[in-house]
Amino acid sequence: MSGLNELYQEVILDHNKRPRNFRTIEPASHHAEGHNPLCGDRLALYVQVSGDTIADVAFQGSGCAISKASASLMTDAVKGQTVAVANDLFQRFHAMVTTPPDQAVENMGKLSVLAGVREFPVRVKCASLCWHTLKAALDRKEAVSTE
Amino acid sequence: MATETLKAFDVQRVRADFPILGQQVHGRPLVYLDNAATTQKPQIVLDALTRYYTAQNANVHRGVHHLSQVATEAYDGARTKVRCFFNAGSDREIIFTRNATESINLVAQAYARPKLQPGDEVLISAMEHHSNIVPWQLVCAERGAHLRVAPMDDRGELMLEEFERLLGERTRIVAVTHMSNALGTINPVADIVRMARARNVPVLIDGSQAAYHMPVDVQALGADFYVATGHKLYGPTGIGVLYGRESRLEAMPPFLGGGDMIASVTFEKSTWNELPYKFEAGTPHIEGAIGLGAAVDYIQSVGLDGMAAHEQELLAYGTQVLEAIPGVRMIGTARRKASILSFVIDGIHPHDIGTIVDREGVAIRTGHHCAQPVMDRLGIPATARASLAMYNTREELDALGAALHKVIEVFG
Numbered sequence: 001m002s003g004l005n006e007l008y009q010e011v012i013l014d015h016n017k018r019p020r021n022f023r024t025i026e027p028a029s030h031h032a033e034g035h036n037p038l039c040g041d042r043l044a045l046y047v048q049v050s051g052d053t054i055a056d057v058a059f060q061g062s063g064c065a066i067s068k069a070s071a072s073l074m075t076d077a078v079k080g081q082t083v084a085v086a087n088d089l090f091q092r093f094h095a096m097v098t099t100p101p102d103q104a105v106e107n108m109g110k111l112s113v114l115a116g117v118r119e120f121p122v123r124v125k126c127a128s129l130c131w132h133t134l135k136a137a138l139d140r141k142e143a144v145s146t147e
Numbered sequence: 148m149a150t151e152t153l154k155a156f157d158v159q160r161v162r163a164d165f166p167i168l169g170q171q172v173h174g175r176p177l178v179y180l181d182n183a184a185t186t187q188k189p190q191i192v193l194d195a196l197t198r199y200y201t202a203q204n205a206n207v208h209r210g211v212h213h214l215s216q217v218a219t220e221a222y223d224g225a226r227t228k229v230r231c232f233f234n235a236g237s238d239r240e241i242i243f244t245r246n247a248t249e250s251i252n253l254v255a256q257a258y259a260r261p262k263l264q265p266g267d268e269v270l271i272s273a274m275e276h277h278s279n280i281v282p283w284q285l286v287c288a289e290r291g292a293h294l295r296v297a298p299m300d301d302r303g304e305l306m307l308e309e310f311e312r313l314l315g316e317r318t319r320i321v322a323v324t325h326m327s328n329a330l331g332t333i334n335p336v337a338d339i340v341r342m343a344r345a346r347n348v349p350v351l352i353d354g355s356q357a358a359y360h361m362p363v364d365v366q367a368l369g370a371d372f373y374v375a376t377g378h379k380l381y382g383p384t385g386i387g388v389l390y391g392r393e394s395r396l397e398a399m400p401p402f403l404g405g406g407d408m409i410a411s412v413t414f415e416k417s418t419w420n421e422l423p424y425k426f427e428a429g430t431p432h433i434e435g436a437i438g439l440g441a442a443v444d445y446i447q448s449v450g451l452d453g454m455a456a457h458e459q460e461l462l463a464y465g466t467q468v469l470e471a472i473p474g475v476r477m478i479g480t481a482r483r484k485a486s487i488l489s490f491v492i493d494g495i496h497p498h499d500i501g502t503i504v505d506r507e508g509v510a511i512r513t514g515h516h517c518a519q520p521v522m523d524r525l526g527i528p529a530t531a532r533a534s535l536a537m538y539n540t541r542e543e544l545d546a547l548g549a550a551l552h553k554v555i556e557v558f559g
Contacts, residue, residue: 008557040528064498065558126498
């Protein structure tokens with residue numbers, strides 16, 4: 001499969017067109033803004049934590065298909081999970097998208113569709129912006145930049 | 148080299164002068180449409196760099212030995228070529244810097260900073276590159292001065308009557324781009340200079356984009372400062388130009404201190420070298436200047452008028468190609484513009500466009516083009532931008548069109 005087809009898979013195009021959890025949560029217990037200065041992508045992430053569980057998570061913003069789909073898939077993946085599980089997913093996702101393309105990566109279920117960015121080094125930041133923003137929100141940092 | 152203007156502009160002959168253009172990218176012929184970021188270099192420039200290091204290398208303005216004199220002649224000879232290219236009155240008015248950004252910072256720090264008082268104003272336009280915004284913000288913040296911004300309309304044209312209205316009692320300097328890097332707009336710089344000079348306000352024109360698309364005559368223009376960058380003039384990176392009116396430069400303190408810019412040094416007091424060396428501290432970018440000299444010779448040998456006509460024809464053709472694609476909207480439709488095709492496609496982010504067309508061998512820029520306020524003004528986060536140079540062809544614009552159809556296909 002050509003790198004391009006792998007990058008722009010059906011699942012990614014679908015989440016780009018109809019992003020899940022694309023809204024705000026007011027008030028949210030945790031919130032952070034993510035920014036990719038290279039392309040101008042901006043992402044606002046809202047997290048409602050109850051006890052140690054992510055009861056709800058949503059995002060807003062503008063960005064490329066990769067960043068939007070990644071944020072959409074991420075919200076689906078972490079909703080209902082504990083903060084510890086979300087942090088673990090972040091580590092595993094980060095490892096997946098930064099592994100050289102000729103090496104095998106862990107199957108992360110739906111999130112695996114983003115493994116295609118490995119062939120496009122400048123696009124790795126697009127896929128990981130939302131995850132860095134989630135981590136910032138959970139760590140109560142208000143802004144994150146991928147620069 | 149021959150310096151007479153070619154009778155007719157021959158794009159294939161020009162292309163043969165640029166070795167990089169022959170390569171393949173992702174198995175496709177390279178279509179290089181990111182010229183507003185940097186232009187490619189003709190062989191003659193590369194040869195000048197090689198010649199410098201194989202036959203001329205020594206430090207300048209220092210030695211009595213043969214090579215030092217050869218290098219000094221080549222370096223100062225390059226200054227004369229650049230002076231002629233911009234038709235400045237004297238070599239003393241041509242300062243070599245690292246790039247246009249450094250040229251603007253030099254003027255902001257050495258001209259504006261000592262003059263600005265609290266409440267004074269610096270007037271720029273809404274379509275400036277970050278490099279013609281931030282240096283002024285820095286000096287304004289330090290001196291308690293205000294940055295004023297002349298607005299542009301929806302087409303991306305400067306609103307000249309608003310500009311004139313903002314040109315006030317407290318305006319200490321005007322700094323405006325000759326041509327917008329994000330939109331292609333050519334500003335009415337002659338009117339801007341006339342209005343400002345009528346009020347005794349000095350003007351800096353940022354010629355980073357304009358200088359490689361159209362003839363620039365700084366004496367006819369009458370601006371106090373004109374800045375350009377070598378790597379967009381088909382020359383090397385790391386070399387920039389500041390033209391400054393001699394009387395202004397004479398009255399300014401040095402920007403950087405060090406070797407070469409002094410007349411004498413004691414621990415009690417140093418005195419400054421004459422122009423232009425007062426503003427060139429330390430060993431300069433000798434081969435950069437020599438490469439730039441070769442580059443402006445090359446541009447003149449091709450002929451700026453023929454080149455500009457070719458690029459205007461391509462701009463019109465490229466606009467047609469893009470407008471024929473469903474969902475494409477042109478950004479920047481000024482009546483006077485050059486060589487920039489900035490656009491968006493409904494529902495598809497520019498970054499995705501850039502990645503997909505790259506796989507077709509087409510290099511374009513996507514993003515805010517270091518002009519975030521322009522994007523904010525137009526209410527868009529980013530654009531895709533194809534930018535033209537003398538060696539581009541209609542076939543390359545057809546390749547861009549085909550690649551964009553592929554983008555639309557991917558996104559269904």
